[in-house]
Amino acid sequence: MKQDVKGNFVRGDQNIAGRDNNITNYLTGLRHLRPRPVNPDKLMPANRFVSPGDNFDKASQAVRLHFGGMANVHIVVLLAPEKHGCRSAGLRLLAATNVASDRVFELLPDWDEPDVDCLPEERGAGYLLNLRSVTQPLPEAFYSGLVTYASTLRKAGSCMVIVTTKAAWSQARSSGPQPEILVTEIDRPSPTIVVRKYLESDGQTRDRSGWIDDKESVFHGLLPQDCAPGEAVRLALIIAKAKGIRDTDALDEYRGWESHLSTDWFGGGSEGVETRAIRIAGAFLNKAPAEVVLNSADLLLDAPKIKFPKLEGGLLAMPDAPKRLEPAEISFDAVTGTASLVHESQGPAILRYVWTKHRQLTEEVLTQWLQDISQGPAKNHLDAIAAALTQLAETVGVTPIFDLAKGWLSDSNKRHQGLVGDLLSELAVHPALGSQVRAELATWADRKKWPERQCTVARACSGPFGKAYPSQALTRARYILNSPGTDEARKEALNAVRALAVDDELAPLVTDTVVTWITNAGKSIGTDRQVFFDVFSVPPSADQLENEPLAVALTKPGEAGEAIRQRLFEAWQHVIRYSEDPAQAQQVLLSWRAGAEGDCLPAGPVVDLIIALGRTMGIGAPFIKAVVKAKGPLKDALIDALLTDFIQDVEVEHDPLAEPRGSESGEPHPRNPSEPEHGTQ
Numbered sequence: 001m002k003q004d005v006k007g008n009f010v011r012g013d014q015n016i017a018g019r020d021n022n023i024t025n026y027l028t029g030l031r032h033l034r035p036r037p038v039n040p041d042k043l044m045p046a047n048r049f050v051s052p053g054d055n056f057d058k059a060s061q062a063v064r065l066h067f068g069g070m071a072n073v074h075i076v077v078l079l080a081p082e083k084h085g086c087r088s089a090g091l092r093l094l095a096a097t098n099v100a101s102d103r104v105f106e107l108l109p110d111w112d113e114p115d116v117d118c119l120p121e122e123r124g125a126g127y128l129l130n131l132r133s134v135t136q137p138l139p140e141a142f143y144s145g146l147v148t149y150a151s152t153l154r155k156a157g158s159c160m161v162i163v164t165t166k167a168a169w170s171q172a173r174s175s176g177p178q179p180e181i182l183v184t185e186i187d188r189p190s191p192t193i194v195v196r197k198y199l200e201s202d203g204q205t206r207d208r209s210g211w212i213d214d215k216e217s218v219f220h221g222l223l224p225q226d227c228a229p230g231e232a233v234r235l236a237l238i239i240a241k242a243k244g245i246r247d248t249d250a251l252d253e254y255r256g257w258e259s260h261l262s263t264d265w266f267g268g269g270s271e272g273v274e275t276r277a278i279r280i281a282g283a284f285l286n287k288a289p290a291e292v293v294l295n296s297a298d299l300l301l302d303a304p305k306i307k308f309p310k311l312e313g314g315l316l317a318m319p320d321a322p323k324r325l326e327p328a329e330i331s332f333d334a335v336t337g338t339a340s341l342v343h344e345s346q347g348p349a350i351l352r353y354v355w356t357k358h359r360q361l362t363e364e365v366l367t368q369w370l371q372d373i374s375q376g377p378a379k380n381h382l383d384a385i386a387a388a389l390t391q392l393a394e395t396v397g398v399t400p401i402f403d404l405a406k407g408w409l410s411d412s413n414k415r416h417q418g419l420v421g422d423l424l425s426e427l428a429v430h431p432a433l434g435s436q437v438r439a440e441l442a443t444w445a446d447r448k449k450w451p452e453r454q455c456t457v458a459r460a461c462s463g464p465f466g467k468a469y470p471s472q473a474l475t476r477a478r479y480i481l482n483s484p485g486t487d488e489a490r491k492e493a494l495n496a497v498r499a500l501a502v503d504d505e506l507a508p509l510v511t512d513t514v515v516t517w518i519t520n521a522g523k524s525i526g527t528d529r530q531v532f533f534d535v536f537s538v539p540p541s542a543d544q545l546e547n548e549p550l551a552v553a554l555t556k557p558g559e560a561g562e563a564i565r566q567r568l569f570e571a572w573q574h575v576i577r578y579s580e581d582p583a584q585a586q587q588v589l590l591s592w593r594a595g596a597e598g599d600c601l602p603a604g605p606v607v608d609l610i611i612a613l614g615r616t617m618g619i620g621a622p623f624i625k626a627v628v629k630a631k632g633p634l635k636d637a638l639i640d641a642l643l644t645d646f647i648q649d650v651e652v653e654h655d656p657l658a659e660p661r662g663s664e665s666g667e668p669h670p671r672n673p674s675e676p677e678h679g680t681q
Contacts, residue, residue, distance in 0.1 A: 030508050030509045030512045030563070031117065031118060031512075032118055032119065032120040032121075033107040033108065033109070033110055033111075033118050033119060033120060033129075034108075034110070034470075034505075035105030035106075035107060035120055035122070035125070035127065036105055036106045036107070036108070037102065037104070037105055038091065038104055038105060038106045038128065039101050039102070039104065040091040040092060040094055040095035040101060040104060041095065041101055043088075043091055044088040044091045044092055045201065046092070046095070047197065047201045048197050048198050048201045049088065049092050049197070050085075050189035050190060050193045050194050050197055050229070051189065052080070052084065052085060052089050052186040052187045052188060052189045053186055053187035053189075055184045055185055055186055055187070056078070056089055056093075056184070056186045058184070059076055059078070059093060059182060059184045060092070060093055060096045062076075062182060063076060063093060063096050063097050063159070064096050064097070073150075073179070073180060073181070073182045074150050074153040074154045074158070074159045074160065074180065075150045075153065075159070075160045075161075075162065075180065075181045075182070076093060076159075076160075076161050076162070076181075076182045076183075077162045077163075077164065077169065077181060077182070077184070078090055078093070078161060078162070078163045078164075078184060078185075078186055079164060079165060079169055079183065079184065079185045079186070080163075080165070080185065080186045080187075080188070081165060081166075082132060082165065082432065083188075083228035083229075083230065084186065084187070084189075084228070084229070085188065085189055085228070085229035085230075086132060086163040086164075086186065087128070087130060087132065087163055087431075088229065089163070089186055090128045090130075090162075090163045091104075091128060093161050094126040094128060094161055097126055097159055099125065099126035099158070099159060100124070103124055103125050103126060104125075104126040104128070105120075105125060105126070105127055105128070106127075106128045106130055107119070107120070107127055107128065107129045108130060108468060108469065109129075109131060109133065109134060110468075110470065110471045110472055111471060112442075112472060112475060113139070114134070114138050114139060114142045115145075116141075116142055116145030116146055116148075116149050117145070119149055119160075121149075121152050121153070121156055121158070122156065122158065123156045123157055124156070124157050124158060125156070125158045125159075126158065126159050126160070126161075127158070127159070127160040127161070128160075128161050129160055129161070129162045129163070130163055131164035131168060132163055132164065132165070132431065132432075133431065133432070133434055133435035134164060134168045135167070135168065135435060136168065137167065137168055137169075137170050137171045138164075138168055138169065138172070139171070140171055143171065143172045146178075146181060147178050147180055147181070150178075150180035150181055151180065154180075166185065169183070188226065188228070188229070189229055190225070191223045191224075191225065191227045191228075191229065191231065191232035192212060192213075192223060192225075192232075194229050194232035194233060194236070195209070195212050195223065195232050195233075195235055195236045195239070196212065198232075198233055198236035198237075198240075199236055199239060199240060202240070204240075205239070205240045208239055208240065208242075211239055211245055212235075212239070214245065216245065216246075217245045217246070218245070218246050218248060218250070219235065219239055219242075219245075219250075219251070219254075222235060222251075223235060234254070235254055238250050238253055238254050249343075253343055253345050253346075256349045256352070257345070257346055257350075258349075261350070261353045261357075262353075262357075265279060265350070266353065266354070266357075266358070273301070273306070273308050274297070274301060274308065274324075275327045275328050277297040277298075277300040277306075277308075278293065278294065278297040278324060278325065278327075278328040278330065279328045279330075279346075279350055280297070280300060280350060280351075280354065280366070281293045281296040281297040281300060282297075282325075282328060282330045282339060282347070283341070283346070283347040283348075283350040283351050284296070284347075284351070284370070284378075284384065284385050284388045285378055285381055285384050285385065286339075286340060286341050286344065286347050286384065286388070287338055287339070287340050287384065288338065288339065288378070288381045288384050289336075289337050289338055289339070290321040290325060290337055290338065290339040291321070291337070291377075292339075292377050292378055292380075292381055293330070293339045294321060294324060294325075294339075295376070295377035296373045296376075296377050296378055299369060299372055299373055299376065299377065300365070300366075300369050303368070303369055305364050305365050306365065321337075321339070322334075325339055329341065329342045329343070329346065330342065347388060347391070348388075348391040348392065348394075348395070351388060351391065351392045352392065352395045352396065354366065355392060355395075355396050355400065356395075356396065367404055367407055370385065370404070370408075371407070371408055371411075371416065373385075374408075374415060374416065374419055375415060379415060382415070382418065382419040382422065383422065385423075386419060386422050386423040386426060387426075389401055390423065390427055390430070393427055393430070393433055394430075394432070394433070397433070398427060398433050398436055398437055398440070401423070401427070402440060405420040405423070405424065405456070406453075408420055409450075409452045409453060409456060410452075417452060417455050417456050417459060418459060420456045420459075421455075421456045421457070421458070421459025421460045421463065422459065422460075422463055424437060424441060424456065424457075424460045424465070425459070425460035425461075425462075425463030425464050425465040425466070426463070426464055428441060428460060428464070428468075428469070429464050429465055429468045429469070438465070438469065438472055441457050441460060441465070441476055442472075442475070442476055442479065444456065444457045445457040445476040445477070445479035445480050446479045446483070447485075448483045448484060448485035448489075449485060450485065451484065451485025451488065451489040454480045454485055454486075454492070454493070455488060455492045457476055457477075457493075458477060458480060458489070458492035458493040458495065458496040459492065459496070460473075461473040461474075461476055461477050461493075461496040461497075461500070462495065462496040462499040462500065466496065466499070466500050466506075467500075467503070467506070470500055470506050470510070471509070471513070473496070473500065474497065474510065474513050477493045477496050477497050478493075478517065478531075480492075480493035481493050481494065481497075481527065481531050482527055494531065494534050494535065497510065497514065497531070497535050498535055498549050501514075501535060501549035501552065502546065502548065502549055502552050504552075504556075507549070507552050507553065507556060507560070507564065508556075508563055508564050510549075511549075511553055511564045511567050511568065512563070512564075514528075514531065514532055514535055514536075514571075515532070515567045515568070515570060515571040517531065517532070518532055518571050518575065519570065519571065519574045529575055529579065529585075532571055532575070533588050535549055536549055536550040536553065536568070537550065537591075538550060538591045538592060538594070538595035538600055538601060539551055539595065539600045539601070540600070542599050542600050545600075550592075550595075550601065551600075551601060551602075553565065553568060554568075554601060554602050554605040555602055555605070565605055565608070565609070568609065569612055569613070572589065572613055573613065573616060573617075576613065576617060576623055582623055585623075586623055586626055586627060589610070589627050590626075590627055590630055592606055593606060593610065593627060593630065593632065593634060594632065596634060597632045597633045597634055603634065606634075607634060607637065607638065607641070610624070610627060610628065610638060611638070611641050611642060614642050615642075619642045628642060
């Protein structure tokens with residue numbers, strides 16, 4: 001049966017003016033850092049912002065005069081140590097320009113080496129390049145590239161604010177000042193003023209702004225003058241919900257519940273052992289079902305180094321859930337059955353305390369207990385454990401978390417790989433800890449002797465880390481694919497790439513990256529070619545095609561879809577020309593055709609691709625001939641299309657009056673496999 005694929009491919013050359021140039025620009029744009037919309041007026045409203053000193057005020061005045069005008073300055077660099085409110089200052093600086101609030105974007109450093117070529121160049125945009133996590137001095141090439149980039153921004157009517165540290169910017173001093181780039185150091189804003197402005201910005205808390213200066217208030221004199229703006233905001237939030245000017249519970253919350261931790265909760269003695277176990281379980285499993293919290297606490301009580309004696313009568317002798325939870329200040333929801341900390345801030349405080357003040361308990365009991373509950377009562381609540389450990393890392397750093405993760409992974413348990421992968425994926429996007437975590441993930445990915453760690457990295461790459469830093473995630477996945485410790489590690493890394501390839505926003509970048517792995521000059525394509533085949537394999541059925549990278553690549557609309565299909569075409573060109581095993585490549589392309597014939601793939605784009613390859617490789621080439629002549633519904637359509645192209649070529653060749661097709665210059669132009677038939681749009 002002859003299958004009708006009319007309208008899906010081009011018979012003869014066709015070129016739409018500027019089309020291929022646009023696609024080239026689009027593909028180049030894929031290498032840019034992805035702009036993430038940020039609205040300064042929502043994230044840092046003017047009525048809550050406190051100026052970080054005179055230098056910032058001068059910079060703010062300068063951008064009002066320069067950005068959008070004829071002056072040269074279109075990049076401002078704000079230098080400050082960590083926790084100085086640099087990001088907020090950068091947002092307010094962009095708000096001072098004439099850039100519309102819906103055209104302000106934040107850029108995260110999704111690179112392994114700083115590269116100006118990765119910076120976007122959209123018109124009428126304001127960019128916040130957040131380099132707070134960069135700890136090493138920026139390379140000299142980055143500074144020299146910024147000078148050219150500043151000129152590009154000026155022509156586009158755009159601007160950029162870079163927030164970083166003096167240490168990272170140190171190399172720029174040797175090259176001297178640049179008129180196109182304004183560099184200024186800012187101070188830490190007054191924490192007292194931060195608290196006042198935060199409270200005054202809300203009509204319901206405006207009358208509390210004086211509590212911080214009132215000597216009768218428990219909140220008077222709490223803030224050191226060198227504390228971070230974030231710490232001042234934390235106090236403002238506590239004051240905003242306090243019961244009154246002398247609310248000692250609110251004071252304890254601000255102080256991290258230290259008095260309760262050292263005396264009431266962990267003061268020692270056997271009487272409070274059960275309550276302590278429930279507190280620890282609740283800290284790790286906040287808002288989990290009460291049954292999960294209590295069963296986890298019972299496992300802790302039964303740990304070999306604790307062996308708390310059980311009541312005679314067992315479960316029948318125990319009080320009900322609310323009565324067991326209440327002494328630990330954990331509430332019970334009778335409708336949902338969940339257990340929640342009365343004060344959520346107690347959870348991080350408890351974990352921080354036991355991890356720093358009870359090291360013996362942590363190392364000899366809690367590490368193993370966490371493994372036990374993650375396979376037992378808490379196995380369906382690993383996200384709660386991961387969230388608790390993320391909060392813990394903010395205090396104790398990532399090293400203890402990685403040590404804990406290595407212990408979990410030592411038994412090669414799949415659940416532990418999932419838990420650790422999700423945990424590290426969350427930590428990899430943390431604004432303060434992320435840089436260190438991403439670097440460690442690269443080390444883990446490159447060590448085939450630890451395949452369980454490679455599997456964990458692959459899991460992290462398919463999570464928040466891969467969504468926020470796709471280029472870095474793909475690089476780490478490739479480390480694994482190039483040197484997997486086990487088949488399972490390779491499979492997990494492949495799944496991570498496939499997961500990113502079906503993301504609507506990331507699909508073009510992933511396709512471009514995988515094809516680049518193949519086509520890089522001077523590189524062996526054996527491993528990368530197989531990755532290309534495996535990532536873009538034919539779906540087993542027509543169900544859930546939105547989760548299949550090849551189906552997504554062939555059906556994505558617009559310029560993004562054209563760019564993806566152009567890259568697939570270029571990949572096949574390279575594979576056919578340089579493959580050491582053409583028979584395997586031929587079978588893969590035949591499987592694509594069979595997938596189109598079996599409704600597992602859209603027929604039009606597959607036909608387009610095969611016809612385009614026939615035109616560029618020659619319709620008589622054995623590789624293409626075998627793919628076209630294979631039995632199947634598309635055989636006649638493919639032959640007809642190729643013969644029509646051949647006849648048109650011959651007619652033009654023998655017609656001295658015929659205009660050259662392809663481009664105005666008369667140069668031959670390979671057809672984009674996704675271009676429509678003549679007369680279609």
